[in-house]
Amino acid sequence: MELNRRNFLTAAGLGVGGLLLGACGSGGGTGGGGGGTGRVSILTPEFAGTEGKETFEGTILSGFPDTSFAVDYTDWNRLNEKLSAAVAGGVVADLIMLGAGWVEPFAHKGVLAELPDSLADGKAINENLFTVAGYEGTTYAMPYFVDGRILMYHREMFDKAGISEDALPTNLEDFREMLKEVKPDGGVAIDLFTQNLRQVWAHLLGAFGGSMFSEDGMSVAFTDGSGVDALQYLLDLVDDGTIDFSVQGAEGQPRPWQQKVAAIDLQNSSAWPSLTEQTPELVTPESMGMMLLPSADGGDPVMFQGGTLLAVSSRSKDPELVQELVSFLLEPENMLPAVEMVGKVPSRDDLDDPIVTDNLMATYIIDNFEYATAYEGGSPAWMEVRGAVEGEIEAAVVGQKTAAEAIDALASLANDALTRV
Amino acid sequence: MTTTTAAPAATGRRAPRRQTLARRQAVWGWVFALPATLHIALWTGFPILVAMLLSLTHYDMLNPPSWAGISNYTAIANDPLFWRAMWHNLIIAAVGIPVSMLLALVLAVLLNQGVRGTGAFRTAVFLPHVTATVAIAMIWLWIYSPGQNGLLNYVGGFLGIPNQPFLNSPSQALPAVILVTIWQGLGLKTMIYLASLQTIDQQLYEAAEIDGASAVQRFRHITVPILAPTTFFILVTSIIGNFQTFDLIYVLTSGGPANSTTVVTYEIYETAFQQFRMGLASAQSVVLLVVLVVLTVLARRLTGGRDD
Numbered sequence: 001m002e003l004n005r006r007n008f009l010t011a012a013g014l015g016v017g018g019l020l021l022g023a024c025g026s027g028g029g030t031g032g033g034g035g036g037t038g039r040v041s042i043l044t045p046e047f048a049g050t051e052g053k054e055t056f057e058g059t060i061l062s063g064f065p066d067t068s069f070a071v072d073y074t075d076w077n078r079l080n081e082k083l084s085a086a087v088a089g090g091v092v093a094d095l096i097m098l099g100a101g102w103v104e105p106f107a108h109k110g111v112l113a114e115l116p117d118s119l120a121d122g123k124a125i126n127e128n129l130f131t132v133a134g135y136e137g138t139t140y141a142m143p144y145f146v147d148g149r150i151l152m153y154h155r156e157m158f159d160k161a162g163i164s165e166d167a168l169p170t171n172l173e174d175f176r177e178m179l180k181e182v183k184p185d186g187g188v189a190i191d192l193f194t195q196n197l198r199q200v201w202a203h204l205l206g207a208f209g210g211s212m213f214s215e216d217g218m219s220v221a222f223t224d225g226s227g228v229d230a231l232q233y234l235l236d237l238v239d240d241g242t243i244d245f246s247v248q249g250a251e252g253q254p255r256p257w258q259q260k261v262a263a264i265d266l267q268n269s270s271a272w273p274s275l276t277e278q279t280p281e282l283v284t285p286e287s288m289g290m291m292l293l294p295s296a297d298g299g300d301p302v303m304f305q306g307g308t309l310l311a312v313s314s315r316s317k318d319p320e321l322v323q324e325l326v327s328f329l330l331e332p333e334n335m336l337p338a339v340e341m342v343g344k345v346p347s348r349d350d351l352d353d354p355i356v357t358d359n360l361m362a363t364y365i366i367d368n369f370e371y372a373t374a375y376e377g378g379s380p381a382w383m384e385v386r387g388a389v390e391g392e393i394e395a396a397v398v399g400q401k402t403a404a405e406a407i408d409a410l411a412s413l414a415n416d417a418l419t420r421v
Numbered sequence: 422m423t424t425t426t427a428a429p430a431a432t433g434r435r436a437p438r439r440q441t442l443a444r445r446q447a448v449w450g451w452v453f454a455l456p457a458t459l460h461i462a463l464w465t466g467f468p469i470l471v472a473m474l475l476s477l478t479h480y481d482m483l484n485p486p487s488w489a490g491i492s493n494y495t496a497i498a499n500d501p502l503f504w505r506a507m508w509h510n511l512i513i514a515a516v517g518i519p520v521s522m523l524l525a526l527v528l529a530v531l532l533n534q535g536v537r538g539t540g541a542f543r544t545a546v547f548l549p550h551v552t553a554t555v556a557i558a559m560i561w562l563w564i565y566s567p568g569q570n571g572l573l574n575y576v577g578g579f580l581g582i583p584n585q586p587f588l589n590s591p592s593q594a595l596p597a598v599i600l601v602t603i604w605q606g607l608g609l610k611t612m613i614y615l616a617s618l619q620t621i622d623q624q625l626y627e628a629a630e631i632d633g634a635s636a637v638q639r640f641r642h643i644t645v646p647i648l649a650p651t652t653f654f655i656l657v658t659s660i661i662g663n664f665q666t667f668d669l670i671y672v673l674t675s676g677g678p679a680n681s682t683t684v685v686t687y688e689i690y691e692t693a694f695q696q697f698r699m700g701l702a703s704a705q706s707v708v709l710l711v712v713l714v715v716l717t718v719l720a721r722r723l724t725g726g727r728d729d
Contacts, residue, residue, distance in 0.1 A: 246586030248589060250562060250563075250570065251562050390677070391502075391677065394679035398590075398591045
């Protein structure tokens with residue numbers, strides 16, 4: 001091998017990647033090198049904890065014949081670095097569970113294998129959910145779970161304000177006025193700050209008809225005015241006093257909505273298990289109402305769509321086997337125990353089982369799948385941009401920047417990232 | 422005549438033996454030092470070298486590095502967030518280190534008085550140092566929690582103080598973090614000072630007392646100068662430790678709100694493992710290394726250059 005600067009840099013880079021992998025890769029073990037026939041390695045941010053592992057491996061995977069598994073459990077915060085370190089080290093898991101907005105960056109870099117559309121045949125997965133599963137017209141993932149963002153409200157507070165269920169606002173301006181009426185004494189009308197602020201802004205961006213990136217994901221789209229409008233709306237709510245940055249949930253404690261400090265909560269549907277466990281009396285049909293965020297112009301409401309997707313590594317030595325596993329995981333009898341364990345919304349809308357039907361958030365989201373849209377992501381540059389969004393939005397919310405300044409800074413950062421794609 | 426010729430002859434016979442002995446000692450010295458040298462070279466020297474090299478590249482871990490020249494350093498120079506993080510580190514160091522060192526010295530002097538229960542006090546003071554930072558951060562998250570669920574706000578409620586947002590406020594978050602760093606670092610500093618205090622010859626104090634020196638004078642003219650090397654050690658390790666703070670920020674604030682508590686190591690982490698710009702992250706690490714070297718030299722000058 002000829003020794004030149006490029007080769008040396010490559011070797012040095014791989015060396016660092018290997019060291020990083022060595023540092024990060026504790027426990028689990030992916031089996032490395034793509035498994036091979038009869039052995040599949042899995043990287044998942046779901047099923048953490050003893051019960052989760054028992055359900056996933058003991059109940060679900062044990063039903064997949066003649067295959068052994070090496071499952072690497074992580075959480076959503078570490079998934080990004082774990083996956084990238086694995087790619088650098090050449091030991092990517094065969095089956096990767098990733099989030100909405102992640103397919104484009106990793107498909108662009110050749111990490112994910114193409115999946116045949118036929119994999120979804122007979123699975124009753126809502127067509128709308130596939131918008132986050134492809135890149136440049138090719139399918140790279142299958143929707144597994146959905147995390148919808150919906151507005152949950154205390155009926156008693158709405159009743160007190162004289163707002164009935166059939167007279168809920170249908171545009172953002174009316175919604176803003178309604179917030180002033182339902183605000184409880186000493187509290188806030190709506191808790192928007194316990195959620196990730198990046199996703200709150202992205203949700204509002206969708207309500208204003210905007211999107212983060214262009215259709216091909218290669219240019220910034222939120223600079224058309226929708227980005228500023230969405231952020232300015234948030235700042236207007238701060239000015240109204242209907243939201244307050246200092247009122248937000250703390251780690252390990254009930255959310256402001258659960259403490260009745262907030263009349264409405266922008267909730268992630270994956271919170272259902274903790275809500276039913278901590279405050280079951282608040283999440284009954286009698287005490288809780290649900291609605292979607294209205295759009296700015298009074299058109300269709302909007303629902304932010306996150307979720308968990310199943311993807312196959314392009315380096316898998318036995319992609320057919322892993323595709324079979326993906327298909328297996330999407331079967332009703334295998335999906336139900338998974339849904340029961342993680343408390344999320346299944347991507348299938350044909351699961352008529354109490355595990356799903358008793359979950360009020362899940363049934364509401366399934367009923368509204370048609371409005372589900374992944375308002376973040378959509379570009380190969382997304383993983384580089386996503387970490388910086390929250391800081392800029394927060395800077396505007398706490399008065400350090402105007403909406404226009406924050407969006408300009410964000411656009412500059414996103415454009416810079418796009419030049420490196 | 423005989424005498425004058427004998428001496429050089431004797432010297433001529435002994436010199437090779439001495440040189441051989443010295444060489445042998447040097448060789449054995451190197452042999453004994455070899456494991457540590459190799460360890461440092463492999464686990465410290467090589468990564469630093471690679472980081473310096475990578476700092477001159479664009480590298481996203483997924484594709485081979487490509488030459489970037491000094492563009493990463495230019496990007497750092499033009500990145501206000503990086504310098505804001507550096508500024509936060511300097512504030513934490515400038516406020517947290519002197520306060521914690523002063524408190525540690527006072528506590529060490531008190532613990533050195535030999536009063537009853539010193540062992541229990543010593544354990545209590547040292548406890549934060551041996552507790553995992555993540556556990557500490559979780560406890561402080563509860564203490565700082567907004568609303569009446571937080572310990573501070575709960576206690577403040579009795580005193581008529583309105584609820585404070587603490588970590589949710591851009592103006593209160595950094596002071597809140599500094600308080601945790603002071604509390605966490607107090608134990609080790611106190612123990613080091615205490616160990617140093619116990620080596621001071623009591624006769625020095627007795628002699629000074631006989632000469633009429635007051636307690637303050639004895640502290641100022643005996644204790645403080647003798648503790649100077651210890652102070653230098655604590656200062657340097659505190660500065661380095663301060664600039665290495667990551668886990669506390671990661672758990673407590675994630676650099677927020679609105680980047681008001683971000684520090685250099687957190688920015689390096691974000692750049693490397695969220696944005697996958699390993700070249701830029703390496704350049705940030707090199708800049709941090711340079712800053713630490715400069716601060717260490719300054720600290721050496723500040724303490725009179727004594728580290729013996």
